[in-house]
Amino acid sequence: MSISPTAQPRIVVIGGGNAGLSIAGRLQRARLGAITVIEPRERHVYAPLQSHIAGGTARASQAVRPQADVIPPGVRWLRDEVFTVDPVARRVHLVSGGHLEYDQLVVAAGLRLAWEAIPGLTEAMAAPEGVSNYDLALAAKASTRLRDLRRGTVVFTQPPEPASCGAAAQKPLYLACDWWHSLGVLDDIRVILVLPDPVPFGVPDIDRELHRVLDRYGVEVRYSREVRRVDATTRTLTIGHGDIEETIDYDVLHAVPPQRAPEWIAGSGLADADDPDGFVDVDTETLQHRRFADVWSLGDSASVATRRSGGAIRPQAKVLTKNLRAVLRGGTPTARYDGYSVVPFTVSRGTVVFAEFDRWGRPQPTIPFWRSLSRERRSTWIADRRVLPWVYWHLILRGLA
Numbered sequence: 569m570s571i572s573p574t575a576q577p578r579i580v581v582i583g584g585g586n587a588g589l590s591i592a593g594r595l596q597r598a599r600l601g602a603i604t605v606i607e608p609r610e611r612h613v614y615a616p617l618q619s620h621i622a623g624g625t626a627r628a629s630q631a632v633r634p635q636a637d638v639i640p641p642g643v644r645w646l647r648d649e650v651f652t653v654d655p656v657a658r659r660v661h662l663v664s665g666g667h668l669e670y671d672q673l674v675v676a677a678g679l680r681l682a683w684e685a686i687p688g689l690t691e692a693m694a695a696p697e698g699v700s701n702y703d704l705a706l707a708a709k710a711s712t713r714l715r716d717l718r719r720g721t722v723v724f725t726q727p728p729e730p731a732s733c734g735a736a737a738q739k740p741l742y743l744a745c746d747w748w749h750s751l752g753v754l755d756d757i758r759v760i761l762v763l764p765d766p767v768p769f770g771v772p773d774i775d776r777e778l779h780r781v782l783d784r785y786g787v788e789v790r791y792s793r794e795v796r797r798v799d800a801t802t803r804t805l806t807i808g809h810g811d812i813e814e815t816i817d818y819d820v821l822h823a824v825p826p827q828r829a830p831e832w833i834a835g836s837g838l839a840d841a842d843d844p845d846g847f848v849d850v851d852t853e854t855l856q857h858r859r860f861a862d863v864w865s866l867g868d869s870a871s872v873a874t875r876r877s878g879g880a881i882r883p884q885a886k887v888l889t890k891n892l893r894a895v896l897r898g899g900t901p902t903a904r905y906d907g908y909s910v911v912p913f914t915v916s917r918g919t920v921v922f923a924e925f926d927r928w929g930r931p932q933p934t935i936p937f938w939r940s941l942s943r944e945r946r947s948t949w950i951a952d953r954r955v956l957p958w959v960y961w962h963l964i965l966r967g968l969a
């Protein structure tokens with residue numbers, strides 16, 4: 569169906585998470601068209617707070633709001649789920665059976681947690697010893713399991729990329745170690761961290777800080793290891809690298825699962841056929857699809873060649889809004905996303921190591937020339953625990969920040 573030149577462009581946003589609502593709010597405020605967000609969930613979760621919940625420094629109720637309350641004013645919410653997209657016919661097909669036509673499409677569907685990719689992991693998470701900050705209920709379970717532990721072995725695992733702020737897997741570890749230290753029981757608890765890479769993070773300034781903190785808490789780190797299987801009945805985890813395998817007994821397993829792009833993205837032809845991960849194939853700087861000029865993507869489901877994070881979405885949303893406006897006015901996209909991303913490591917219950925970097929892993933502090941923001945600080949704790957949640961609910965989700 570074609571539209572008359574005077575009709576408002578129909579802009580459809582798939583996903584009402586961090587990226588979907590940020591961009592919907594911005595596009596609405598810029599009055600670029602009639603905006604519809606498709607989102608099946610009734611509850612909106614502020615994921616970064618799940619690390620604080622697991623680590624005992626926030627309550628589960630603080631991370632959740634009804635979706636209806638966070639939809640930006642003037643934006644239409646369609647409570648449905650996308651089944652597939654036909655980018656040639658410019659049509660989105662819904663699980664409910666209907667379809668929606670668009671003039672411009674923004675894909676902001678996030679990542680899928682692939683618990684099933686590791687044999688035994690789903691069963692291990694259902695057992696009393698299995699916890700995770702990557703799921704709200706498992707984060708609440710973590711908070712009591714880690715709080716009440718006085719001796720034994722706790723294993724924390726971090727998956728390889730692609731992941732949604734993958735290093736956030738480490739946040740509850742540091743919070744728990746600080747808690748056990750304050751109780752005087754840290755020496756009775758063996759803490760093991762399983763990492764996918766040969767360093768804690770991959771940015772030299774940050775690795776220096778994290779090595780210091782890992783030593784401070786006496787954490788045993790297994791570098792360059794993948795989780796191969798878990799057995800909930802014997803409470804054992806097998807990790808490996810090539811031919812080397814190690815099986816570890818645990819009393820608590822804090823696991824973060826492998827993560828994947830939603831399969832329908834590749835099924836719709838929106839991924840690059842050569843991309844085994846199947847993310848939306850956008851230009852990493854303009855965020856416009858490489859083959860379908862009326863398709864855009866940002867957030868965790870976009871292929872933007874940098875580490876995924878909520879902090880990365882803010883500059884992406886600004887760039888995408890400018891470029892979509894230019895295209896609707898008959899121009900070409902000129903605004904560019906520079907690959908900025910962020911991980912705030914909560915290295916104690918009152919300090920944070922704030923990692924800000926670009927797509928090459930070079931430091932990129934928000935406050936120019938203040939590189940020491942990446943050192944362990946109290947001010948960045950206040951930013952992560954107090955300021956950012958407020959900014960998220962009141963400004964980011966409305967497209968104001």
Ligand SMILES: Cc1cc2nc3c(=O)[nH]c(=O)nc-3n(C[C@H](O)[C@H](O)[C@H](O)COP(=O)(O)OP(=O)(O)OC[C@H]3O[C@@H](n4cnc5c(N)ncnc54)[C@H](O)[C@@H]3O)c2cc1C
Nearest residue numbers: 583585586587615616649650677678733867868877878879
């Ligand atoms: C435990 C954890 C801790 C984190 N900590 C930090 C941190 O400290 N700092 C930081 O900057 N970032 C952090 N992040 C990363 C940050 O939360 C994500 O990068 C951000 O939420 C991604 O936003 P998104 O909108 O792309 O995806 P999401 O927020 O996951 O939203 C995607 C939405 O799309 C919807 N959707 C999926 N499929 C469909 C479909 N077929 N049809 C319609 N809708 C669909 C989903 O229901 C969901 O609501 C953390 C993430 C996690 C999980």
